[in-house]
Amino acid sequence: MTHTVHAMQMMLRLCDKFADDFDIRFNCGKSVAVRIGKRFNEKCVLLQLDRKDISYVNELKYLGVHVIAGQHLRFSVEHLRSKFYRTFNCIYSKSKASNSEMITVELLKSYCFPFLFFAVDAMLLSSSNIRILENCVNRAVVRIFGPCDKSSLDYIKLCTGL
Numbered sequence: 004m005t006h007t008v009h010a011m012q013m014m015l016r017l018c019d020k021f022a023d024d025f026d027i028r029f030n031c032g033k034s035v036a037v038r039i040g041k042r043f044n045e046k047c048v049l050l051q052l053d054r055k056d057i058s059y060v061n062e063l064k065y066l067g068v069h070v071i072a073g074q075h076l077r078f079s080v081e082h083l084r085s086k087f088y089r090t091f092n093c094i095y096s097k098s099k100a101s102n103s104e105m106i107t108v109e110l111l112k113s114y115c116f117p118f119l120f121f122a123v124d125a126m127l128l129s130s131s132n133i134r135i136l137e138n139c140v141n142r143a144v145v146r147i148f149g150p151c152d153k154s155s156l157d158y159i160k161l162c163t164g165l
Contacts, residue, residue: 012051036059039076080126094111140160144160144165
């Protein structure tokens with residue numbers, strides 16, 4: 004991470020030198036760059052690593068965190084939502100047979116929440132991202148306990164520790 008494209012190219016040259024000195028190779032096919040700032044969508048010089056161009060992308064994944072190009076640093080939680088629903092639907096279909104909502108709630112906490120809240124401490128969440136994550140929990144509660152109004156939903160979440 005650098006403040007200018009020139010500074011990034013200088014860092015990449017250091018990486019090239021390190022790779023030459025220690026006889027290692029970078030996988031340039033997995034290397035991408037994202038621009039953040041007022042001129043994020045302006046065309047600029049391509050960065051190079053190991054004499055190969057690095058492409059600019061609108062979104063990148065780093066250690067499970069999705070960073071989005073834009074004027075300000077932004078993150079995406081769509082991948083967290085899809086993993087949560089995939090896991091919840093699997094658990095819910097298997098736990099329905101037990102006829103116990105509390106068992107399903109505990110399975111939700113144990114298996115689904117880790118997917119939903121993965122790396123959120125490392126992200127600066129926007130209000131829309133928070134609504135997306137909160138909506139996931141709300142929809143799971145409605146699916147477990149049945150349709151209810153907002154006050155009942157909030158009460159159920161409070162009583163179950165959700």
